[in-house]
Amino acid sequence: MTNPRIDYSSRLPKASWEHVADLLTTARSTNSADLLYKGEDGGVIVRVSPGIVVKSVPRDVTEEAIATRFVKANTTIPVPQIIDINDITSRAISMTECQGVTLGSCIADMTMIDLEYIATQLHDFVVQMQSLPLPKTSSDGHLGSITGGPYNNMLFPEFAPVSCPWTSIKDFYSYWYDILTLSGPDSRPYATEVIQGLPSDSPSVFTHGDLAPRNIMVDPSQRTITAILDWELTGWYPKYWEYCRMRDAGTSIPNSWNSKWDMVVHRVFQREDSQFRVYSRLMTALRGCMAW
Numbered sequence: 001m002t003n004p005r006i007d008y009s010s011r012l013p014k015a016s017w018e019h020v021a022d023l024l025t026t027a028r029s030t031n032s033a034d035l036l037y038k039g040e041d042g043g044v045i046v047r048v049s050p051g052i053v054v055k056s057v058p059r060d061v062t063e064e065a066i067a068t069r070f071v072k073a074n075t076t077i078p079v080p081q082i083i084d085i086n087d088i089t090s091r092a093i094s095m096t097e098c099q100g101v102t103l104g105s106c107i108a109d110m111t112m113i114d115l116e117y118i119a120t121q122l123h124d125f126v127v128q129m130q131s132l133p134l135p136k137t138s139s140d141g142h143l144g145s146i147t148g149g150p151y152n153n154m155l156f157p158e159f160a161p162v163s164c165p166w167t168s169i170k171d172f173y174s175y176w177y178d179i180l181t182l183s184g185p186d187s188r189p190y191a192t193e194v195i196q197g198l199p200s201d202s203p204s205v206f207t208h209g210d211l212a213p214r215n216i217m218v219d220p221s222q223r224t225i226t227a228i229l230d231w232e233l234t235g236w237y238p239k240y241w242e243y244c245r246m247r248d249a250g251t252s253i254p255n256s257w258n259s260k261w262d263m264v265v266h267r268v269f270q271r272e273d274s275q276f277r278v279y280s281r282l283m284t285a286l287r288g289c290m291a292w
Contacts (some may be wrong), residue, residue, distance in 0.1 A: 017086050020094070024056050036097075047097060052083065056092040059154065059232075061085065065093045067146040075128040078227045098227035104213035104222045108257040114213035115260060117223035119267035122211070125228065126242060126268060130205040134236060141167045143204050145235045153233050155209070169202055169238055180285055191221050194285055197278035202238035209233030211242065212249035213261060243269045244279035 027035040036053060037045040043057035055061065065082045072079050080095035110118075120198065126230040134141070135148035144150050144165030151162045160179055166172050173195045180191035210233045217227040233245075246265045 017088065017092070020048055020054055020086075020092070024054065024092075041115050048094070050092055051097050053080075053097045054092055054094045060090045060152075061093050061232065062090050063146050063152060063234070064230070064232035067234035069250045070097070070146060071129075071228075071231065071234075074132060075125070077125045077128060078225065079231070080227060080229065088094055098217045098229065100217040100219045100226035102214050103216040103218050106218065107213055107260050110220060110260070112260075112263065114220070114223050115264050116267065118216075118218065118225060119264045120164065121225045122216075122264065123268045125187065125225075126211075127157060128241065129208065130242075132206040134204065141204055141235045143167070143169065143172050143238070151235055153209075153235070155233060167203075169200070172238065176282060176286070182280075190285070194278065197281070198239065199275065202240055203238055205239045205242075207235060207237040207242045207245075209235065209241070210249070211246050240275045240279075244276050247276040248280065248283060 023034075024044060024046055025030065028038070028044055031038075034047040035044060036047060037043075039057070041058055043055070045053055045055045048054050052283050062085065065085050065292075068079050068082050071077050072081065072134050080098055080230055083094040083096070086092040107115070130208075142148065143163075145152050148165065156162050156175075157179070160175070162175065168173075177191050179195065181187045208228065208231065210230055211228070215228065215230040216225060217229060218225050243265070246268070247262070249261070
């Protein structure tokens with residue numbers, strides 16, 4: 001199996017990163033047709049040449065690039081081909097443009113039969129991810145990033161950085177307990193209740209972490225998934241985490257097709273939502289003490 005690492009087979013063609021910076025600035029200011037995505041945080045995805053896009057965000061994208069290449073090398077999951085990374089800022093990566101449209105843009109028009117096909121493919125992708133072995137640096141288990149180090153993504157706030165990968169789910173929960181109790185001793189009973197509601201024994205598995213409709217590219221006419229995007233939250237998490245994160249994605253989508261997405265998630269995992277209810281309480285409590 002190919003280990004996670006930065007190893008690019010080619011570099012950004014026909015354009016230096018200085019020129020790309022000019023293209024990004026122009027696309028942001030003019031909302032050109034080559035501006036494919038513009039986020040609230042200032043992040044953009046811009047087509048810089050035919051078939052090539054650049055993702056530029058206000059955070060390090062090194063682990064996303066590593067994760068995308070790792071998945072491409074070790075699974076049959078369709079992902080973009082990573083071409084290059086901005087070595088100066090590590091906040092931009094170039095990759096191949098994926099065909100299709102986001103599931104979020106067409107799910108309302110898809111039939112339940114269409115979505116059964118999508119769910120079957122997602123189930124296979126999740127099984128492949130959860131079958132990947134832990135990093136070789138991990139002897140006793142691993143809860144951490146794609147590189148074998150600690151989590152380093154926006155789910156873990158900057159004011160409470162994770163200093164090392166964890167070897168037990170107890171360490172994982174202790175981190176969230178400490179954040180929930182930042183307001184003082186009065187918050188401890190509630191924090192204890194929330195944490196105790198989570199599974200006490202769950203294996204660590206490779207997890208996308210943001211399998212939301214906006215990150216799933218599809219060809220609606222063929223009922224096929226053409227790409228899975230946005231691997232920046234990837235890492236090894238408790239096995240239930242992917243399910244809960246996918247269910248959580250349904251809380252921020254239009255009510256008109258929320259039930260369709262719930263059906264997809266249920267078909268992928270075939271489980272009840274008791275774990276999600278506890279996870280949802282955890283996320284609600286965390287959002288109450290952090291500006292997420």
